[in-house]
Amino acid sequence: MTQAQISMDAVSHTEHPEAWKWYHYFWYNTDHKVIGIQYLVFSFIAYLIAGVMALFMRAELYTPNSDVLDPNLYNALLTNHGTMMIFFWVVPAAIGGFGNYLVPLMIGAKDMAFPNLNAIAFWLNPPAALMLTISLWFGGAQSGWTAYPPLSLVTNNLGQSFWALAILLVGTSSILGALNFLITIYKLKIPNMRWDQLPLFCWAMVATSALALFSTPVLAAGLILLLFDINFGTGFFRPEMGGNVVIYQHLFWFYSHPAVYLMILPIFGIMSEVISTHARKPIFGYKAIAYSSLAICFVGLFVWVHHMFTSGTPPWMRMFFTISTLIVAVPTGVKIFGWVATLWGGKIRFTTPMLFAVGLLAMFVLGGLSGVTLGTAPFDIHVHDTYYVVAHFHYVLFGGSVFGLYAAIYHWFPKMTGRMYNEPLGKAHFILTFIGTNLTFLPMHELGLQGMPRRIAMYDPQFEAINQLCTYGSMLLGVSILPFLINAIWSWGWGPKAERNPWRSLTLEWQTASPPIIENFPEDPIVWAGPYDYGIDTEADEDDTTVEDMLAEVGAEAR
């Protein structure tokens, strides 16, 4: 394990200032913390834009007729809402943002294994955003984020081509990032941290990165073939030229189902950190939670056809993928039960990050259960491509991933900015978001079951009342962002200074200054406890302040 230090030195920076100035965040920088914040701010802007797109769509769906937006524009919005939320918000924020910021700190490293590769991976994102902007300028891709041919071949070719280029760029960024995470965690983990002392967020990042590495190239292949079909006269997906449209669906979902786990596994990691810290209790079943991430990663590679149960798929395939999809419920259940058991018997602090984590837990249960129903082919045949699916994936991606990202933003806000956020505003944000989410997405289950397909700008008038309810919910969600924005901007600039470790957390990132110094730790940190060993010293010598004392001691060294 000593070679870890050698490779670290080989890539360490030559010269840098004492601390980064604001303008360093706007230029090429190899510090993983700068890159993490660049990812987070960049992706948050994409989130706001994609959210506004959703509000326009909900406005259109307030009435059954197509009266607010041109139907082509509606399709461009639904395509880019999905594309941006996935490829420009959840994936870069969770993996690029928190992955970059936290992984080196949590394993006691000075930076990522390949800092330049890391910066390059981030700087592929702005050109990708430029491509997407060009695409939107020309009317936008209009064939859904899935871009199924032949529709994607015959609809707005220019917009579709730039869209594909944008996704190829972020896909490349994702592959580079994944490599970097795997090597960083394997090589740069400080030697005296055992593998079973690795924070669960890092285990989640191992699983996430492996998955991204296996699956992203397949999407890239599919998109390149699509680009050729659109622009260079090939016919891979053109049936009239002997092509096959279903092959594209396989290529697409071979990546895009694992992409669902790319978006939730890091969030699961965040959950383990936040719940354990704020319940002041060790995580229940560390190994079960770590292994279940790897199990989800493995099984997740073999479930993609459940998106194609009504497509051109033979019966054996529909049955095989029903069973494999159902199996994913087992490791996911292990995590959910583990977190509930962590809460059980804890001393729960209702801080804003904890509220978002518990809110996530509550909604993910519903999203998971509806996911099990969708995984079974005979039932999925009825609800595939309906609002039932829309409801399901917003419960796991909004109620799940976005709530997890909020939890993480609040939890690590003091570490990243050196300032505390405002707690009442945070709570107001949580309450509005929680109510808004359920008001928007719960009624959608019924819409789908009753017969409303997804991706439509005009619908049967019998669904009007429920759609209006969903639109009100979406307006509440739109409002809910305001307390967050005020809180984040005001606190970042003028909030009270944060201590080094306001949550008295045990993971390594809290043992250095807030915000951390440029190469993270003045000297290599020493792992003196497991990442979740809350309450252990308290019990040993009946002294309530032991943990704090120890933290202060280590903190003094850190300063």
Next chain:
Amino acid sequence: MAKEKETVPVALVTLTIGILVAIISFWYGRDNGLLPEQVSQQAPLVDNFFRVMVTVGTALFLLVEGAIVFALFKFRRRPDDDTDAPPIKGNFSLEVFWTAIPAVIVIGLGIYSVDVYNRMGGFDTVGSTAVAHHHGGHATQLASLPGSSDVGAPLLSAAAPQQVAFKYGLGATPAEGQASPFLEIAVKGLQYAWLFTYPNGMVTGELHVPVGEDVRLNITAQDVLHSFWLPEFRIKQDAIPGETTELRFTPTKTGTYPVVCAELCGAYHGSMRSQIIIQEPDEYEQWVAENQPVAVTTGTDTVALHPSERSDADFLAPYAAEWGIDAAAIAPLQPERHA
């Protein structure tokens, strides 16, 4: 696990909670009213399966959410208590238990879904086309026939009877076995309408079928992907350019129900709706008779003819009997020819 001063034994509390959760789950599983009317033989199968999943799901939902809410109240931090909670790091048998329970549930659901899928006709697709092959390609001719000649889709041409199209979708149920369907209709999706071609060559924009009879739809797409969905029938199958897929069902009651396109197919995807009208058999026959297209007399067609060289009715005539169209129904067609 709840400790402190308890007056009621834990076992009793657990039992009461268990009974309550069971009652609520069974009630919500049965009477959730979430699904629309049932109009096909498959619908009750799917709905019963859904009920089982909702029952199990409601029980799990109540238990997990109940545990969360209970924990939030019971284990909240008390004022002025800055200590940590007792360090319970896990419990092996509990972890095995909650891994095993979902595993058993999903295995059960997996077996149940295979069974439901089988009874819906999901496994027949291969069998039926193979049978058709041996009997001279009845399904084959249908697939090549009504829609394809006018769009030039490269489905099956002259050499067709030997190449049997492999059809995805829902075929004959085990109960129907290898019986031919009573009625076979070609469905074509195009931006933004469904076209239905009947055995006698009639093309409509609405689907009429007789109640209680076994119907097979052979589904194709002219331009982009569409998806043929009958919500009240609980069945759906994508219409794929370059391939024929199938849905086979038996309507169980009369009435008018929506036909929906469920796959994004362009700007007006949302308006790609039609109706399926299920009629009593005699009403249906009457509707067919009233809407007969013009047709032609030929008794001597050979199978080797290229379908596109003949009118639909021409091609269909030899098979009319097979589809259950009697001589009386054909008679009015005889005198005229249409191109």
